[in-house]
Amino acid sequence: MNAMIDDETLDRQLREAALYIDDEGFTERVMARLPAARRxxxxxxxxxxxxxxxxxxxxxxxxxxxxxxxxxxxxxxxxFPIWLLLVFAFGCGLVVGAFAVIVAVRKTPEVRDIARLRF
Amino acid sequence: MELTDADLIARVLVDDDQHAFGELVRRHQSSVRGVLRQLTRTDIALADDLAQETFLRAYKNIRSFRGEARFSTWLYRIAYNCFREDARKRKELVGVDEEQLQAEHDPQTIDPGLRHDLMHALNRLPLNERTAVVLCCQNGLSHDEAARVLDIPLGTVKTNVLRGREKLKRTLAAWGPN
The missing domain is CATH 1.20.5 (Single alpha-helices involved in coiled-coils or other helix-helix interfaces)
Known part of the structure; x- marks a missing residue:
């Protein structure tokens, strides 16, 4: 029996062995079977x-x-005094900005997944 | 600039844009068909039928895609469900045909080409190990993503990948040139 290859080599060989499959009308066949689009x-x-x-x-x-x-x-x-209005506007901006960032992170898997990375 | 999967999905959701869905099919058809060919042990016609069914279900249920996983992971999950339903219909119980396959694939008659050897070695694995290896090692899914696709515990995926890898390595070593 020969020596066994390591995990990395095996994974690389598996990825290289997976050939790209040409479409050859596959997409057209799928599209032909789709239900009619909403009008x-x-x-x-x-x-x-x-x-x-x-x-x-x-x-x-x-x-x-x-x-x-x-x-x-x-x-x-x-x-109201002008400084109070400025503080109020700035506070409103911060709240809206924070809300927008939270929504954006929740809706973007690439960004959300950063939190799961282990360094 | 090329549209992302998320852009195309948004077009399908908002405008019911079938051209956008067609682009998604074009992008992912190779990987979905490839995985299904591995699951069906290179039965190309069956794999392509299941791939068509996969994309049709994806279109009909695209509103349930919430973007928590990659679109390809979601497609793999649908593809795996299609495969399991079909196997159930054909009364093929998962893993019971291993002995028959061992008999079909005589290592002495295997083509010496590496790809050929790899594919044959892969086809000899039990379904659960083969599926885990194909998803994680060949298609680059994380163990966590594969667990979601296969709807099994994370530990089971890790065990199946480990066992599958070891069997593949042993088989390839046995078939290799002396």
Whole structure:
């Protein structure tokens, strides 16, 4: 019996032995068997979303007494010192930024997997 | 710039873009068909039928792909499920045909080419070890990913890879030129 090869050599030989399989019409055969695509036009979905948004905004405006609380809030804000407004804006930016980073990391496997790496 | 798998999947999800799905099929057909050929012991026609079924199921269930694993890992899992269902239908119990295969593959008659030897040695492994070796050693999946594809514990995958590797090495050493 000959000497046994090591794991690394075996894995490399296995990878090299796995030849690329030419498509040769495979993709076309799969595509021919796919169920028909949804025919709903994109503009219709966009219009529905826009319509619902406008309707929701209109209802909120009416229920809030013609947006009175917004005007009152703006007047109160204008009385605040400028440094307080800057701190408030900066804080809002930090919260939104942190939220965006968390969502991006959760939705990106390549980034998320970095946390699992062992050094 | 070439679109990533994630971009193409997004197009399928948002626009039901079948061309985008076609590109995904083109990208992954070789690896999926390759794995299925190993599982079916190089029955090319059966492997390609199962590969077609794999991609059809992937299209129908693409909304359940949450991006937690690589798209290829998700495809391997569907492919393995298709293979198992087909094997069940054909009443082929996993691993019971090992003795028959031992008889079919006489080492004395094996082609001396390395690739040929490797493929034959691989085909002689029991299904669980062969699948683990094909996924981890040949297709570069981590043990964790293979455990998810095969729906078995991580420790079992590691054991199967270890045993499969050792058997392959012993077989190749026995067949090698003296």
């Amino acid at each position: 709903e036009p994109r503009w219709l979905r966009a219009m529905i979303l826009l319509g619902l948004t406008l309707l929701g905004s209109g209802i909120a405006y009416l229920l809030s007494g013609g947006g009175r609380f917004v005007r009152e809030g703006m007047i109160q804000l204008s009385d």
